[in-house]
Amino acid sequence: MSSHKVPFELKNPDLLKYDSYIHGEWKKAKSGKTFEVVDPGSDKAWATCPDNDAQDVDAAMQSSQKAFDQWKISNPRKRAELLLAWHRLITDNRDDIAKILTHETGKPLAESQGELTYSLGFTWWFAGEAERITGTVQTPAAPNRRVFVVKQPIGPAVALVPWNFPIAMILRKAGAAFAAGCTMVVKPSPETPLTCLTLAHLASQAGFPPGVFNVLTTSLENTPAMSEAMILHPLTKKVTFTGSTRVGKLVAGLCARNLKKCTLELGGNCPFIVFDDANLDQALEQFQALKWRHAGQACITANRLYVQSGVYDKFTQMLVEKTKTLKMGHGAAEGTTLGPVTTPRGLAKAQSQAEDAVKHGAKMVLGTGKAEKNSTEDEGAGQGKGVGGYFMSPTVLTGMSHEMLMAREETFAPVIGLFRFETEDEVVKAANDTSMGLASYAFTKNVDRMWRLLENLEAGMIGMNTGNSSAAESPFGGIKESGYGKESGKDVAVREYLVEKTGTFTLEGQY
Incomplete structure (x- = not known):
């Protein structure tokens, strides 16, 4: 019996691939083991993929090195043409890709389309x-x-990507790497x-040579060991x-052992x-x-909402009334504007945070702070057992x-405190x-205050009368314990995949 129970139809069914991709070929894990892919909107498993482990890493890295030996000397115009061909194929298949994304992450179809536009x-x-990679x-x-x-490409790179924006994170990393x-x-x-x-x-269809883009899938259980082997x-x-x-x-510590760039x-x-x-309407x-967006599951989401006392009550009322218009449901259902969280672990953490806030004096003015009916409140439940999805209003x-978790x-998760x-x-x-410093957002019409906030808020990105500002043109990255290095933006992202060499030349003759 097939281990794939795809709950949707695609215009191009050939898009769905279930095996790892190494040097232009679809591969099983050496162990023969697989793991299940679960729809967060139903908690039903609908596909399986190879459960690779540390023993599968060497073949992928050898392939990557073999491809790099030629890719590094390829003409930049050729690399650009391949990126554009990849871009066109993703665009042509975006409706199908959005369906796959919704059934993996739970996000509404409109948000999946939004991620594709962003990606x-x-x-x-x-x-x-x-x-536009130049020296001096x-x-x-x-x-x-x-x-x-x-400036020259540094060599084979390893990308460890999250589940909340899987297309965007891959294209942001791979796009810079391939350009370099x-x-x-x-x-x-x-x-x-x-x-x-x-x-x-689609990268293969676009014409990228074998080994330029390899993919190793693995389960949650094997992720730590395989990631360590890759690093x-x-x-x-x-x-x-x-x-x-x-x-x-942990990743930084592993890279530090051999001084690898990360x-x-x-x-x-x-x-x-x-x-x-x-402007309260704008805010x-x-x-x-x-x-x-994505049920609050973004690293740059608003996590703490600070409202000045003069408009606190008014803004709270506006927020509650507007939030009541969200329609919760499966991401593929028509009209859904708030899907499930992606994992039952996320539900358990959100519920504990909400309970802690109420315990310390917070008042719940909307929602329950708990997993919804047909969902799971047990961190060990779910994961393909058909409990009905991982929902929270x-x-x-x-x-x-500030003593609250x-x-x-x-x-x-879809929980916010004022x-x-x-x-x-x-x-x-x-x-x-x-301890973190990824993004901060401020809304005021006082230009002097806004400039002070730009300089005084400790974050790598500041939204000035602006919410989400992430874009390919803008350097993305944080300070403090939100990390280091930049992705996207002019020059800086590609620079992460380059090494610089200094050559000193002595001329003969008089000058």
């Missing part, structure tokens, strides 16, 4: 960047000398391997990781600040799009204080009172 910005952008020539103080700096002349081995999240395999299939493999020259700060520290895009605990003089519109709490931890503040100095101190 395609990276293939387009990095196609242009491929031909300098005349130094020493006589009769010239100093050259040339690097090859890449991707380990997708166990929750979302199929979208990655679809992208690998420590002697052919790996660069690692890029998006995920939690806890795991990011880029870390880690967790966020992002403040969203609304001042008395803000609410931006907040809604930022917070409830959007939950709003008021009267938040929600003030200190990232909330990856903090009242009085002064600018007070809210800046509170906003910065976190």
